[in-house]
Amino acid sequence: MTDPIYKTDALIAQDIDAYLSQHQHKSLLRFITCGSVDDGKSTLIGRLLYDSKMIFEDQLTALEADSKRVGTQGEEIDFALLVDGLAAEREQGITIDVAYRFFTTEKRKFIVADTPGHEQYTRNMVTGASTADLAVILIDARKGVLTQTRRHSYLANLVGIRHIVLAVNKMDLVDYSRDIFETIVSEYRDFAGSIGITDFVAIPISGFRGDNITTLSSNTPWYEGPPLMDHLESVEVDNSADQAKPLRLPVQWVNRPNLDFRGFSGLIASGTVKPGDAIRVLPSGKTSSVSRIVTLDGDLDEAVAGQSVTLCLADEIDCSRGDVIAAADNPSQVADQFEATIVWMADEALKPGRAYWLKLGTQMVSATVQAPKYEINVNTMEHLAAKTLDLNAIGVAELATDRPVVFEPYAENRTLGGFILVDKISNATVAAGMLHFSLRRAQNVHWQAVDITREMHAGLKNQKPAVLWFTGLSGSGKSTIANIVEKKLHRMNRHTFLLDGDNVRHGLNKDLGFTEADRIENIRRVGEVAKLMTDAGLIVITAFISPFRAEREMVRAMIPDGEFLEIFIDTPLAEAERRDVKGLYRKARAGELKNFTGIDSPYEAPEAAEIRIDTTAITPEQAADEIIERLLGWH
Structure with a gap:
């Protein structure tokens, strides 16, 4: 008889399969931490990794040694060193680049981006926020709401993040004062309302001491909300809203392994699709229907937003990378002139009229940006006159593309409404933008066919x-x-x-x-x-x-x-x-x-x-x- 202390290879394999299955079906939350310099973002993430037991023994040993080397007192650990991987960051004590970390708990998987707090690196913060579902905005309890708090809150709301956590950090340095916490929350609520943030969760924490991170702290008996980890594990990231929208699949690749197969691969940005559904390929407007939905695991009877699939069509119609497969009776808009919000991310200022590459979904076109209508002061929301946009400036401008593109307003579809601008000479990304709407003149002006070529x-x-x-x-x-x-x-x-x-x-x-x-x-x-x-x-x-x-x-x-x-x-x-x-x-x-x-x-x-x-x-x-x-x- 087999000794019960030891498992057979088959039982071990079953345990592994059960673990992997459980892990595979956990929901995923992407979130960012942001705020001003030295608000404790890296320390908070390090604490989350430590408390969720996502640190290997050799990493912990190295972390303890690094903590002593940088001067942490006693046996305390400097959790920020887990995240601040760049030598320049450790030397300056600030975060420069976006640091992505993965961790998991019993309930959920997480990808967290530690974004820079210094104004000089606001562009990096936008990069981290572009794919996030939730933003943890940290405030140093000793300093209150600062310019970067406002800037990052505005940017988080601008790029479509709808779940905001206001983490008032370093409460241990203000004796866990309830009055200070409530004053900060009140000030932030007034500002948040002015930029369209109608709901947020405020939590008093100490990333360094661990207060209200994974468990409620006895140092804040007056706080009745959840600890941060409980909120991150339970916040609803609902994809059903995207699934309820019309079908949008930006074609990333034409899959043609042989003469007997031709499919169009991409990530479904919104909607659902089934074999037999009528579709329209944009911008050409050609119509057909879906004959198969192909994946590596076999054909599907239905695919939904968030899935990567290959669609086979019933008809041989022209479709290539950059085109969008849409619901035939509810297609996306097509235009070549727009109004957009632009976040300028390059050291060299925007040059109105200069042609840049514009990447929108899988589409790449040449685009020119006109002089801004105005620049936005993120502290007061005032519209300022501007002839250009400098590094980290946010403005509203009109732009024109050299050919029509398939788009939707960013508020309705982040994939087909969000774009980047790329310098044609250096190939550097110089701006990120959000399309508002097409210009009426773009819809009223058409090419007139002529007979003499x-x-x-x-x-x-x-x-x-x-x-x-x-x-x-x-x-x-x-x-x-x-x-x-x-x-x-x-x-x-x-x-x-x-x-x-x-x-x-x-x-x-x-x-x-x-x-x-x-x-x-x-x-x-x-x-x-x-x-x-x-x-x-x-x-x-x-x-x-x-x-x-x-x-x-x-x-x-x-x-x-x-x-x-x-x-x-x-x-x-x-x-x-x-x-x-x-x-x-x-x-x-x-x-x-x-x-x-x-x-x-x-x-x-x-x-x-x-x-x-x-x-x-x-x-x-x-x-x-x-x-x-x-x-x-x-x-």
């Missing part, structure tokens, strides 16, 4: 359209060479038009100055004109300093592939200044001319121009001949 215009002129984009410093020789190129092409019976930087500022762009924003708009307008002229079949020659790579790439993106030649007139600054044909460098050096390229405004040289001309080595005539030879050979 751009190919027919070009054929009539017996030439291929092109844009010869001359760029370089003032005085480099752009206009001189461009003028010679046009004369030579004219003698060859080519149909051309020359857009010169100075000339367009006498008419089309006479309302623009020379700030960065105005320079960007100047180039955008010229790019649009050049595009129209190539539609007419012309060879367009432009001569503009166009100092920023991003705007030159913006124009390149407007023009069909193979029709844009960037021509870098590469003249050293010293040589261009020596020539100083118009006396502009002299004025700039004297301080009489502001924002002059090469002096007090930057010039970003092309990194991969199709043609580079060194004007110190050849004459303008030779340069023109080289450009025309390259143009004709290129055609």
Whole structure:
């Protein structure tokens, strides 16, 4: 007979299977901790990990040693060291990056993000909040409600977090005063109501001492609510609201392993779907029905919001990454102009008119942001006049995409309403945003079909359209060479038009100055004109300093592939200044001319121009001949 002390391999396997099954079906809560610097966020998370027995013995030994090294008194443990993993964080005693930690209890699984408190790292806080269901906003009982308390509360509410815990920390340092706790809660309630937070749970705690973290503390007999852990385990994170909405599945991948199978994979953002349901693929509007719902574990009879699935359709219709599969009778909106709230996350300020990549769900498009309507003061909720947005600023602005995108207001759908902006040159994420609504003019303006195509215009002129984009410093020789190129092409019976930087500022762009924003708009307008002229079949020659790579790439993106030649007139600054044909460098050096390229405004040289001309080595005539030879050979 088997000794009851020892289990057979089969029994052990059953225990493991039972444990894994129980663990797999626990609900998951994603939450963040936020607040001002040194409010005790990392200490609180460390305490939660410690009390939930999620620390291995070797980690505990290292933690005790680290606590002694950083000067913690006696046998006490510095729980913040569990979370502050970066050397810079330990040296400064602050959290810089977002630290994610996983832990579990008997009732629930948790993913917690410890977000930075310093204003400089507000952008990191937004990252952590973007996927959270609940926010624990900490307040130092000695300091009360601070600017960062307001900022983080506003951001948490802005990104759609509906469960707020106000954790008044370090109660041990104010003798567990009920009056101090209630005063802080009252002040926070007044502020929270002004930004739309109508409900929150306030808990007096000491992350360092463990008061009201996992059990109620005898130091606060006047507190009648739950300890923090009980609240985290019991708060309802209800996905039924998303499931009750119409079907939305952003297509992430077209699954085509062989000729016999074609499916569209993605995470269901909202709604439910069953085989036989009628669907509409957006933005094309093509309709079909669902034939199968495929997963690794087999076909499903129904799939709901939050599940990753592959949908097979009854018809062979065009559908690719970035498209959205929606309920046929209740589709999402499609537009290309919007109003949005933007949280600026880059050191370099927003440049109105500059093109950025906009990522919305699985869609990636080019977008331009206009000058903000206003910036929001998170302390007073006042709307401030603003021409741009600096690091950590929050503002409302209009933006336009280069093609229609599928969207829903962020308040209704976080997946199809929340976006990020990415710098096209550095590929750095520069902003996060929430779409409010599409602009009425976006719905009222439509492309008018025409019978005479751009190919027919070009054929009539017996030439291929092109844009010869001359760029370089003032005085480099752009206009001189461009003028010679046009004369030579004219003698060859080519149909051309020359857009010169100075000339367009006498008419089309006479309302623009020379700030960065105005320079960007100047180039955008010229790019649009050049595009129209190539539609007419012309060879367009432009001569503009166009100092920023991003705007030159913006124009390149407007023009069909193979029709844009960037021509870098590469003249050293010293040589261009020596020539100083118009006396502009002299004025700039004297301080009489502001924002002059090469002096007090930057010039970003092309990194991969199709043609580079060194004007110190050849004459303008030779340069023109080289450009025309390259143009004709290129055609």
